[in-house]
Each structure stands twice: as structure tokens, then as C-alpha cells.
Amino acid sequence: MIDSHCHLAGKEFADDLQDVVHRAIAAGVTAALVVVAADDDAEYERAHRVSQAWPQVRFAIGVHPHAAGKYGDDPPEASRLTDLKLQAERDARAVGEIGLDYHYDFAPRDVQQAVFREQIRLARRRRLPLVVHTREAEDDTFRILAEESVGEVGGVFHCFTGDRAMARRALDIGFHLSLAGIVTFPRAFELHEVAKLVPLDRLLIETDSPFLAPVPHRGTRNEPAHVTRVAEAIGQLRGTDGAAIGQAARENFERLFRP
Ligand SMILES: [Zn+2]
Numbered sequence: 001m002i003d004s005h006c007h008l009a010g011k012e013f014a015d016d017l018q019d020v021v022h023r024a025i026a027a028g029v030t031a032a033l034v035v036v037a038a039d040d041d042a043e044y045e046r047a048h049r050v051s052q053a054w055p056q057v058r059f060a061i062g063v064h065p066h067a068a069g070k071y072g073d074d075p076p077e078a079s080r081l082t083d084l085k086l087q088a089e090r091d092a093r094a095v096g097e098i099g100l101d102y103h104y105d106f107a108p109r110d111v112q113q114a115v116f117r118e119q120i121r122l123a124r125r126r127r128l129p130l131v132v133h134t135r136e137a138e139d140d141t142f143r144i145l146a147e148e149s150v151g152e153v154g155g156v157f158h159c160f161t162g163d164r165a166m167a168r169r170a171l172d173i174g175f176h177l178s179l180a181g182i183v184t185f186p187r188a189f190e191l192h193e194v195a196k197l198v199p200l201d202r203l204l205i206e207t208d209s210p211f212l213a214p215v216p217h218r219g220t221r222n223e224p225a226h227v228t229r230v231a232e233a234i235g236q237l238r239g240t241d242g243a244a245i246g247q248a249a250r251e252n253f254e255r256l257f258r259p
């Protein structure tokens with residue numbers, strides 16, 4: 001199976017990257033989409049080491065809503081920077097993660113929106129799918145996606161934690177839903193319902209490593225090997241096995257990101 005969203009170029013993995021990759025491969029995880037912050041040069045440098053350690057990885061590059069504040073005076077600068085990094089990285093396959101985060105509000109909302117919009121335009125110019133991060137910003141996210149005609153490129157709502165109505169909204173605009181370790185939590189009742197309703201051809205699975213470790217690894221650093229737990233949990237909810245979920249998610253990954 002494939003981990004469709006992780007931060008393996010993060011400093012959390014700098015010391016034992018090769019071990020992490022070996023554990024992933026031993027668990028049957030053959031590839032991953034690694035998210036790189038366009039505004040973080042150190043992370044971008046480490047992305048090259050990730051490629052060497054695991055040649056099957058592909059990259060999503062973008063300015064995260066948490067970092068949008070840096071571009072308050074000049075939102076197009078965020079997409080220029082993302083564009084430069086995309087150009088230089090031959091294994092880049094998506095623009096992301098980009099979006100809106102009104103839970104933390106680390107950047108003013110109008111700036112988050114402008115930076116999001118500029119990068120959607122970039123994705124359309126480059127014909128790359130989007131990896132969208134959205135938290136407590138549902139209406140603005142869908143409004144901007146519609147205004148920017150995002151149907152042309154498509155994409156995924158990563159680490160989806162919305163309710164069934166939001167899931168249907170995302171599916172209606174042609175997007176994929178990616179579920180993370182939260183689906184393994186016993187009390188995530190609404191997310192369990194979402195896991196049952198997503199059509200098998202729109203489902204992706206991810207770890208969001210190093211964050212959000214699934215049961216029984218909660219509270220520790222997460223890593224791509226644990227995406228198997230996400231697949232198993234979804235399989236259980238849908239009355240099938242983890243391998244079938246992993247296989248479907250892999251096919252969807254290959255269609256969306258053309259790795
Ligand atoms: Zn995110």
C-alpha cells in the first residue's frame with residue numbers, strides 16, 4: 001500500500017530515516033507522498049535525502065496555511081516560491097499542503113485565503129492536483145475551490161475529519177478523501193460513518209507522520225509503516241480486509257498523482 005501523506009523530510013526523521021524506510025517496506029508500504037513546505041529550505045534539502053533513502057517517494061510542495069502570514073504583503077510570492085521548488089524537484093506530483101486552518105489561526109484569515117488562492121492558480125497552470133488542508137474553515141474552503149474552478153485538476157482533502165455532509169460535498173466536487181490514524185480511534189464515531197460512505201474509488205489512506213499515530217501507537221512519533229493500521233481499521237468498518245483497502249487506495253493514488 002501507499003502512504004499518501006507524510007512529512008518524512010521533517011527534522012523528526014533526520015536521525016533514523018533509513019530505519020523508518022526499512023520498516024515501511026517491511027510492512028508492505030511501497031511508496032509515499034512526502035509533503036514539503038516550500039518556505040522551509042532545510043526541509044527542502046532533506047527531501048533529497050528522502051529520495052535517496054526511498055526512491056519510490058513522490059512530493060507535494062506548497063506553503064501551508066500556518067505559514068501564510070509571511071506573505072501578507074505579497075501573496076503571489078508564496079506561489080512563486082512553490083513554483084520554483086516544483087520546477088527543481090523532478091519527483092513533485094502535487095501542490096500542497098495548502099488550504100485554510102481557522103482552528104489555530106496562525107495567519108490572518110484573509111491572508112490564508114489569498115495564499116491558498118494563488119497556489120490553486122499555480123496548480124491549474126501546472127496541471128497538478130491539490131493536497132488540501134482544511135480545519136474549521138469548511139465554507140470558505142469550498143467557496144474558494146469553486147471560485148478557482150478546481151475541478152480541472154482535482155485533489156484530495158488530506159486527514160479528513162469532517163462529517164458526512166462535508167464528505168458528500170467533497171465528493172460532489174470530484175475530490176478524494178484521505179483518512180488518517182484518527183479512524184482507528186474507538187470514539188471517532190462520525191469519522192467511522194465517513195469511512196463507510198466514501199466510494200472505494202475516492203479513498204486514500206495516510207499517516208500524516210510524524211503526527212497522529214494510530215492505535216496502538218498513540219502518543220508516539222508516527223511513521224509510514226503504520227498506514228497499514230489505517231487500512232485495517234477502514235477494512236473492519238466496511239466488512240473487508242486491510243489489504244483490499246490498501247489496494248484500492250493505491251490505485252486511486254496512481255490515478256490522481258501519476259507517480
Ligand atoms: Zn495538514
Ligand SMILES: [Zn+2]
Nearest residue numbers: 005035097208
Ligand atoms: Zn500534513
